[in-house]
Amino acid sequence: MTRKLRVGVIGAGIAQRHLAGYNWNKDLFEVPVLCSLDEDRGRQAVAEFGVGEFTNNVETLFARDDIDIIDVSTPPDSHFEFSKRAIEAGKHVICEKPLFGSIADVDKMVEIVAKTDRKFMPIFQYRYGSGLQKLKRLIELGLTGKPFLTTIETHWWRGPAYYDVPWRGKWASELGGGLLGHAIHAHDMLNYVHGACAEVFAYGETLVNKIEVEDTMALSIKMANGSLAALSMTLGSRKEISRLRFCFADMVAESILEPYTMGRDPWVFTAGEPEHQAKIDSALAQYEVAEDGYTRQFELFHDAIVNDGEPPVTLEDARNSLELVTAAYYSQRTGQPTQLPITANHPLYTSWLP
Incomplete structure (x- = not known):
C-alpha cells in the first residue's frame, strides 16, 4: 500500500496552486493543516481544497508530530527562517521560489540539511512540461547534437495594481524584481537543459512601475558547456508571451508562447535533414x-x-538559478561581465540587496 505523506502548508496565495497539486495526488498526500496570517484567504483555501484545519499560529506546525512535510509558500523574505525551523523540527521541506536571498543562505541550508536525514525540495514546476521533457529525452538519446544558442523571452505585464500587495516591489521583502520573481522559472529551464552558467553580462532597469526593484532586463550568457544564451525579461509587455528556443547542431527546439505554461506541448522540434x-x-x-x-x-x-x-529539484539546482541572478545584479551595477560560480569571496555572496 502506498504511504501517504502529511503536509502542513504555510501560506494562502501561491499555496493554493500547491494545494491543487496535492489534490491531484490524493493517493500520495494529505494536507491536515494550513497556516496563514491572512485569515480570510486561508479559511477560503481550507474550504475549497478540503484541508483538515486552519491556524494562524505557525509555531503549532513545527511542534506537530503528525506532519511529514512543511510546505513554505510565503513571501520570499521568510523562506530561509521557516525552512530552517522545519528541518530542525524533523520535517522534510518544500519551498517556493525565489528560494532565498543569497547564495550564502543556500550554502547554509545545504549544511543544515546534511546534518539530518531530511529532504529539501525547491519549487521549479515548469521543468515538468511535456515539451521540455521531450527535449531532455532527445538530448539523452544523443539526437540534438552540440548546443549553440538559447534564447529565452519572459515578456509579461504587471501594472500598478499588482504592487498594491505591501511586500511586492521592495528589496527587503520581495528580494528582487522580475529577474528573481518572474523569469526565474524560464532561467531554471536554461540550467536544467544546459547546466551551469559560466559568465553573465546584464543590463537592468526599472521602466514600467514606480517600484524599488527591476522590471526589465537583458542578459548575455556564456554557458559552462560552451554554448551561448540571450535572455530578456520585462513586466511591460502588453501582449504576454514566454518563448524558449534551443539551437543545436542537428535540430532546433521551440516552445509554445503561452506565458505561464510554456514548458507544455506542443513544442516544435525541427531537424536539418529528413x-x-x-x-x-x-x-x-x-x-x-x-x-x-x-x-x-x-x-x-x-x-x-x-x-x-x-x-x-535540489538545493544545487536552486543555487544555479540564484547564481545567475547574483551575477546579473553584479554585472548590472558594475557594467562588467561577471564570472560564475559565485563563491564566498564574491561581493554579493551574502546578499544582492542594494
Whole structure:
C-alpha cells in the first residue's frame, strides 16, 4: 500500500496552486493543516481544497508530530527562517521560489540539511512540461547534437495594481524584481537543459512601475558547456508571451508562447535533414506522457522520500538559478561581465540587496 505523506502548508496565495497539486495526488498526500496570517484567504483555501484545519499560529506546525512535510509558500523574505525551523523540527521541506536571498543562505541550508536525514525540495514546476521533457529525452538519446544558442523571452505585464500587495516591489521583502520573481522559472529551464552558467553580462532597469526593484532586463550568457544564451525579461509587455528556443547542431527546439505554461506541448522540434527528422519523430512517438507542473514535481518528491532518493529539484539546482541572478545584479551595477560560480569571496555572496 502506498504511504501517504502529511503536509502542513504555510501560506494562502501561491499555496493554493500547491494545494491543487496535492489534490491531484490524493493517493500520495494529505494536507491536515494550513497556516496563514491572512485569515480570510486561508479559511477560503481550507474550504475549497478540503484541508483538515486552519491556524494562524505557525509555531503549532513545527511542534506537530503528525506532519511529514512543511510546505513554505510565503513571501520570499521568510523562506530561509521557516525552512530552517522545519528541518530542525524533523520535517522534510518544500519551498517556493525565489528560494532565498543569497547564495550564502543556500550554502547554509545545504549544511543544515546534511546534518539530518531530511529532504529539501525547491519549487521549479515548469521543468515538468511535456515539451521540455521531450527535449531532455532527445538530448539523452544523443539526437540534438552540440548546443549553440538559447534564447529565452519572459515578456509579461504587471501594472500598478499588482504592487498594491505591501511586500511586492521592495528589496527587503520581495528580494528582487522580475529577474528573481518572474523569469526565474524560464532561467531554471536554461540550467536544467544546459547546466551551469559560466559568465553573465546584464543590463537592468526599472521602466514600467514606480517600484524599488527591476522590471526589465537583458542578459548575455556564456554557458559552462560552451554554448551561448540571450535572455530578456520585462513586466511591460502588453501582449504576454514566454518563448524558449534551443539551437543545436542537428535540430532546433521551440516552445509554445503561452506565458505561464510554456514548458507544455506542443513544442516544435525541427531537424536539418529528413533522415534525422525521422529519428526525432520516432523518438517522440515513444515518449510516455506524465503529469506536469506541481503535480509531477510532488509525485517525484514523494518517491524520493519513501525510497530515500534524491529530490527531483535540489538545493544545487536552486543555487544555479540564484547564481545567475547574483551575477546579473553584479554585472548590472558594475557594467562588467561577471564570472560564475559565485563563491564566498564574491561581493554579493551574502546578499544582492542594494
